[in-house]
Amino acid sequence: MDWESWVVSTLNRALAYGTPLLWGTLGEIYAERAGVVNLGVEGMMILGAFSAFAVAQSVGDPWLGLLAAAVVGAGAALIHALFTVTLRANQYVSGLALTIFGLGFSGLLGARWVGIPLANPLPKLTVPGLSQLPVLGPALFQNQSYLTYIGLFLAVVLWLVLYKTRWGIVIRSVGESPATADALGVNVFLVRYLCLAFGGAMAGVAGGFLSVEYRPAWTEGMTAGTGWIVIALTIFAAWNPLRAVWGVLLFSGLYHLAYRLQAWFPPEFLKLMPYAFAILVLAIAGLRGARQLAPGALGIPYTRGEK
Amino acid sequence: MQDIVKTFPGVRANDHVTFEVRAGEVHALLGENGAGKTTLMNTLYGLYQPDSGAIYLGGKRVRIRSPRDAIAHGIGMVHQHFKLVYPHTVAENVALGLSGAPFIGPARVVERRLRELAARYNLPVDPKAKVWQLSAGEQQRVEILKALYRGADILILDEPTSVLTPQETQELFKVLERMKEEGHAVIFISHKLDEVMEVADRVTVMRRGKVVGTKAISEVDKPTLARMMVGREVVFRLSKGVCQPGEEALIVEDLHASSDRGLPALRGVSFHVCRGEILGIAGVAGNGQRELVEVLTGLRRPRRGRVVILGRELTGQSPRKIADCGVAHIPEERIRMGIVAGMSVEDNLILKKHHRQPFSRGPLLNLREIRRFAKQSIEEYEIMTPSPKTPAKLLSGGNIQKLILARELSGQPGLVIAAHPTYGLDVGATELIRKLLLRQREAGVGVLLVSEDLEEIMALSDRIAVMFRGEIMGIVPAAEASLEELGLMMAGERRAKEAA
Ligand SMILES: Nc1ncnc2c1ncn2[C@@H]1O[C@H](COP(=O)(O)OP(=O)(O)O)[C@@H](O)[C@H]1O
Ligand SMILES: [Mg+2]
Numbered sequence: 157m158d159w160e161s162w163v164v165s166t167l168n169r170a171l172a173y174g175t176p177l178l179w180g181t182l183g184e185i186y187a188e189r190a191g192v193v194n195l196g197v198e199g200m201m202i203l204g205a206f207s208a209f210a211v212a213q214s215v216g217d218p219w220l221g222l223l224a225a226a227v228v229g230a231g232a233a234l235i236h237a238l239f240t241v242t243l244r245a246n247q248y249v250s251g252l253a254l255t256i257f258g259l260g261f262s263g264l265l266g267a268r269w270v271g272i273p274l275a276n277p278l279p280k281l282t283v284p285g286l287s288q289l290p291v292l293g294p295a296l297f298q299n300q301s302y303l304t305y306i307g308l309f310l311a312v313v314l315w316l317v318l319y320k321t322r323w324g325i326v327i328r329s330v331g332e333s334p335a336t337a338d339a340l341g342v343n344v345f346l347v348r349y350l351c352l353a354f355g356g357a358m359a360g361v362a363g364g365f366l367s368v369e370y371r372p373a374w375t376e377g378m379t380a381g382t383g384w385i386v387i388a389l390t391i392f393a394a395w396n397p398l399r400a401v402w403g404v405l406l407f408s409g410l411y412h413l414a415y416r417l418q419a420w421f422p423p424e425f426l427k428l429m430p431y432a433f434a435i436l437v438l439a440i441a442g443l444r445g446a447r448q449l450a451p452g453a454l455g456i457p458y459t460r461g462e463k
Numbered sequence: 464m465q466d467i468v469k470t471f472p473g474v475r476a477n478d479h480v481t482f483e484v485r486a487g488e489v490h491a492l493l494g495e496n497g498a499g500k501t502t503l504m505n506t507l508y509g510l511y512q513p514d515s516g517a518i519y520l521g522g523k524r525v526r527i528r529s530p531r532d533a534i535a536h537g538i539g540m541v542h543q544h545f546k547l548v549y550p551h552t553v554a555e556n557v558a559l560g561l562s563g564a565p566f567i568g569p570a571r572v573v574e575r576r577l578r579e580l581a582a583r584y585n586l587p588v589d590p591k592a593k594v595w596q597l598s599a600g601e602q603q604r605v606e607i608l609k610a611l612y613r614g615a616d617i618l619i620l621d622e623p624t625s626v627l628t629p630q631e632t633q634e635l636f637k638v639l640e641r642m643k644e645e646g647h648a649v650i651f652i653s654h655k656l657d658e659v660m661e662v663a664d665r666v667t668v669m670r671r672g673k674v675v676g677t678k679a680i681s682e683v684d685k686p687t688l689a690r691m692m693v694g695r696e697v698v699f700r701l702s703k704g705v706c707q708p709g710e711e712a713l714i715v716e717d718l719h720a721s722s723d724r725g726l727p728a729l730r731g732v733s734f735h736v737c738r739g740e741i742l743g744i745a746g747v748a749g750n751g752q753r754e755l756v757e758v759l760t761g762l763r764r765p766r767r768g769r770v771v772i773l774g775r776e777l778t779g780q781s782p783r784k785i786a787d788c789g790v791a792h793i794p795e796e797r798i799r800m801g802i803v804a805g806m807s808v809e810d811n812l813i814l815k816k817h818h819r820q821p822f823s824r825g826p827l828l829n830l831r832e833i834r835r836f837a838k839q840s841i842e843e844y845e846i847m848t849p850s851p852k853t854p855a856k857l858l859s860g861g862n863i864q865k866l867i868l869a870r871e872l873s874g875q876p877g878l879v880i881a882a883h884p885t886y887g888l889d890v891g892a893t894e895l896i897r898k899l900l901l902r903q904r905e906a907g908v909g910v911l912l913v914s915e916d917l918e919e920i921m922a923l924s925d926r927i928a929v930m931f932r933g934e935i936m937g938i939v940p941a942a943e944a945s946l947e948e949l950g951l952m953m954a955g956e957r958r959a960k961e962a963a
Contacts (some may be wrong), residue, residue, distance in 0.1 A: 322558065322569045329548045329559045336546040339510070339562040342608070343529030448724060452550070460510060 160291065166412050167295035171304050174361035174408035176201070176308040181400045182314055183358025188256060189231070189318065189395055190351035191331035191453040195251025198238050198383025199258025200229040200356050201363030206262040206429075208242035208364030209274060209374040218278040218368040222303075222361055223444035227318065229360020230353040232258060237352040241345055242455035255383065263376040270374060277372035278302065303365050308401065315397040327351060331451035336457040344458050360384070368387060386436035391441045394449045465514035469502055474504040477513070478672040484617065489639055489649045489742075491663035493656070493692055496859070496887045498669040500652045501543065504619045509533040539610025540684040543621040545602050549595040553577070557609050573612070580611055584641050593885040599626040599747050600634075607638065615661075616803040618642065619650045624658055625915065626748060629950035638661045640680055656685050664728070668692050693890050703901060704923040708737035709770075712878045712909025713759070718768035720758050727756035729765070730933040738877065741900065743924030743941070745917060747953055751933035752794060752913045756882045759911070760792045763784040771878040786815055791871035793911075797884040799861070801867040804856035810838035810847050811855045812870050845895065863890025868899055879903050882913045896922060917949060931955045 180197055187194045194200075204225035212221030236254050239245040280299045286298040318324040326347060329337045334344045362382070368373055389407065393400035414426055469477040476499040484490040492500045505511045507518065509527040514822045515522055520536055527533050533540070548556055556571040560677040560706045565572055574590040581587055586604040594602060601622060610618050620639075624632045630673055639649050639662055653659055659666055660680060668675040668691040675691045713736040722728035728751045736742040746752055757763035761772060761782035777785055786792070788865025794800040803810045813822050813833055821832045835853040848858055855866060864884065871879070881900060900923060904910055914920050921941060929952035930936045935961055939948065952958055 161750065236657060320568055322561070322564050322566050325551070325555050325559050329551065329555075332550060333546070333548045337559060339508075339530050339540070339546040340544065341534050342560040437647075446877050 162416075164291060164295045166406075166409060166416065168408040170405060171296065171300060173306055173412055174404040175301055175304045176297040176382055176410060177385055178311065178400065178404045179303070179362035179365065179390060180359045180383065181389045181404060182307070182310055182397055183362075184386055185393065185395050185397055185400060186314070186327065186351045186352070186358075187332045188390060188454055189327050189354035189451055191334060191451055191456065191458070192232060192237070192240055192348055192352055193247045193251060193455050194236055194254070194352060194355060195387060196232065196254025196258065197241035197359050197386045198379070198381070200232045200359035201258075201379045202262045202377065203258045203358030204363030205378055206227045206266045206363075206374060207252045207360070210266075210269065212276070212368045213269070213272070213274055216276060218274070218276060219224045222278075222364040223370050224268055225364030226357040226361040227360070227376045228361070229356040229358070231356070233352045233356025233359070234349065236351045237354075237370035240359075240457060241352070244459065245453050247457075252410045259377060266374050266376060270301035270376065272373065274368060274372035279368040281305070291339045301365065301369055302328055302373070303361070303369070303432045309399045310400050318397060326375045331453055332451050338460060340459070359386070362386075379425070384434045388437040391450075392437050395451065432460055464503070464507060465517045465519065467503060467506055468514045469506055469511060475672050478670070480516070480668055480669070480674050480865055481864070482674065482800055483677075484648045484650055486616065486648050487643055487646050489643055489651055489662055491659040492669065493659050493666050493688060494669035495654055495889050498888065498930070499672040499768060500669055501621055503669070504540060504621060504652065507533070508538060508619065513779075513932065514528045518749040519859070534613050534615075537614055537616035538619070539613060539617070540619040541606040541610065541617030541621060541623060541740055541932040543625065547594075547602060548607060550595060551596075552590065553592055553594060553605050554590040556594055557590075557612050557913045561613070577608060577612065580608055584611065586638060595934050599749065600628070601632040601636070603627070615647070617650065619652070621652045622654070623651070624653065624655065624797065628747060629917070629946050630642060630954060650814045650874070651862060656688050656935040657731065658687065658690075660685060670694055679903070697855045703923075704905060706740050706904075707742045708909055708925070710738055710774075711735045712738045712913060713772055713870075714769070715759070716769040716770040716771075717760060718755070718770065719766045720754050720763055721766060722754055725818060728933050729758065732768070732930075732935055734928055734934070734935060734938060736907045736911050738758055739904055740925040741904050741912055741923050743920035743927045744911065744913040744930055745920045745927055745949055745953065746930035750914055750930045752930055752935075755930070756792075756795065756889065756913055757835040760790065761878055786848070789877040791874070791876035793864075793867055793871055793881040793884050797863055797867060798856070802855045804864060805854055807852045808841070808846070808855050808858070808866060809833055809851040810841050811866055812837050814870060816874065840873065844869040859886065861888045864888060864892060864896060868896065872899065872903065876908060877901075879910045882912075883908065884912070885916070885919060886914075917946065929953055
């Protein structure tokens with residue numbers, strides 16, 4: 157194989173593989189910016205993947221499937237919100253529980269759908285005009301997903317909202333210093349619920365992408381650790397939606413390269429990569445003091461001090 | 464505010480409190496720590512809901528369910544511990560939750576009006592600066608501006624001077640005058656009599672959750688207020704013998720250390736404390752005092768420099784090693800670091816010595832000896848506790864502090880490191896603890912006293928060092944120190960001659 161087609165196909169596939177990572181990471185960034193860690197990403201994604209597939213297969217419209225995935229993801233996140241925001245349970249434990257629940261529950265419900273290919277997956281998109289460009293055309297604009305472009309567009313919008321709008325100030329403040337926001341009449345609980353729900357919807361769509369487009373079928377545990385990469389990428393991106401784009405491209409590019417080099421690596425290496433990456437990012441973050449960049453109240457339930 | 468009652472588990476913080484403030488006046492709310500001032504104002508600001516009682520504004524009864532309601536009614540509050548988002552800019556802090564701000568680019572619009580307001584009230588601050596870069600005084604200005612921006616007619620300031628240098632305090636008083644002229648009502652919370660006499664038009668005194676009385680400032684003097692506040696005559700003087708400094712108990716040379724955020728917190732600190740003297744460390748909070756104490760007690764590693772305690776080089780040693788060499792530590796956060804809250808009084812009393820004779824025999828504890836020691840300490844230090852087995856967390860702040868002193872001073876230390884030893888304590892406990900520190904000094908112990916309370920520093924110390932941004936601005940013999948000079952050093956002006 158020649159050099160050019162390697163670059164082209166790596167980029168092309170990196171964009172595809174990176175799409176669910178980007179959606180998930182953007183959602184988790186908003187949840188964590190509001191001060192709540194949700195380790196349930198993997199669970200919300202798999203629930204999203206299953207519901208997207210089930211609805212798309214039954215109704216016949218993959219877009220409706222994605223909508224269902226968003227609703228289910230948001231619903232799952234609201235359970236997490238109930239436990240961590242209202243009942244002030246430990247966020248890590250609650251998130252882990254959500255992941256375990258999601259994996260188990262989707263497996264249970266999905267048993268009879270396993271192995272059936274989706275009748276009508278999401279259509280691919282080839283951008284007219286741009287796709288004719290040399291190298292860049294096939295790399296970035298041929299056979300891509302709508303969700304890839306929507307995701308990139310969302311990254312920009314979410315960045316603008318976070319840093320340039322009134323809502324952004326509210327969200328960042330709630331994650332940084334909820335007592336301050338509260339004293340200025342901001343409803344800390346509402347903001348946290350909404351951000352978590354948004355993050356859940358994004359994770360749901362991310363999962364849906366896997367089952368209605370990436371590999372249009374349902375397999376138990378098909379998210380295969382993607383949710384954990386999302387958690388790591390959130391930190392890697394320093395909770396910034398634009399940086400998330402670069403983080404995602406970097407990781408998915410590397411991942412795809414490893415995939416192409418399977419002849420030289422044992423296949424276990426590929427399966428191990430998401431987890432190894434997550435641990436690596438956490439370790440580096442710990443060393444470099446990501447604490448400074450992290451939202452100040454991340455992981456801490458809020459009370460008004462009145463018992 | 465009429466007949467406000469607010470009860471917390473175990474305490475009635477406000478007991479039928481009636482309080483009134485008029486437009487165009489500065490009304491002081493005076494009371495000791497724990498009197499219930501903050502609770503009352505948190506109720507007015509909607510952070511707490513009263514158990515009973517009513518609030519009237521301009522003659523009309525209102526219900527204030529949340530800060531949002533309070534803001535809508537024109538009430539603003541500057542909390543004692545600032546409610547600021549430190550990584551954000553000044554303008555972003557002001558724009559937070561502001562309903563009138565435009566959706567897109569709110570900070571920019573806020574910046575413009577902020578400059579106007581700042582000029583009108585003489586509260587200069589850069590809207591684009593990040594809050595964490597500002598000094599405490601500037602941060603306070605941001606808080607005041609936040610309230611004014613929201614159109615506050617009533618401004619509550621909770622112990623606003625506790626973070627200010629004397630000069631900054633004077634500036635704040637000018638701002639308050641200005642606000643009075645503009646027709647605002649200002650509620651000024653304090654436990655310092657001088658300030659109240661200086662700035663207030665009327666004063667309401669609280670004691671143990673109740674209002675003792677409301678008076679015009681012209682009708683009262685300091686001793687009257689003190690009596691109302693404490694409930695008995697107060698003697699302001701401590702008798703102190705002449706200082707006879709002995710050999711050095713502590714030598715610190717060119718100490719450097721980083722803060723939790725990894726920024727330089729100590730930048731070349733050098734001083735010494737002799738046996739038989741008290742060295743006071745003054746300064747506005749957050750100028751490296753905490754890090755200094757942590758390095759000296761082994762809780763933080765220095766990056767450079769030398770610490771010699773009682774003739775032994777102990778730089779970077781463990782807290783246990785340092786304590787074993789005869790260092791007593793009275794920590795800043797007494798509940799978090801001074802005691803194990805859930806353990807009994809008697810267990811807390813032997814925390815540092817449980818592993819040594821006579822409290823342990825081999826692997827076993829000598830319970831009889833522990834009991835005896837606890838009884839003796841409780842008597843000697845006047846610790847009010849139902850029994851030696853009571854969990855330490857159930858004691859009041861003053862008694863917790865006495866417990867800590869009993870433990871720390873019992874092993875005949877050579878050096879005492881006391882951080883804010885009387886912070887938040889009532890007058891009785893404060894007196895006792897100051898006496899105990901002086902007694903240590905008389906017994907030839909070196910005492911390092913870190914405090915933000917300038918009066919305390921001036922009253923107890925033999926020499927005073929002022930810290931600013933991790934450096935010592937100068938060391939003055941207490942007898943020669945003036946408030947003005949200390950204030951200037953606290954604001955970062957270096958002392959001309961590096962004497963003493
Ligand atoms: N959130 C709270 N929970 C329990 N007790 C509290 C709380 N806030 C204050 N208290 C208690 O209420 C009393 C009054 O406190 P506070 O209003 O802070 O006094 P002040 O501001 O006058 O120093 C104190 O005994 C304090 O321990
Ligand atoms: Mg108070």
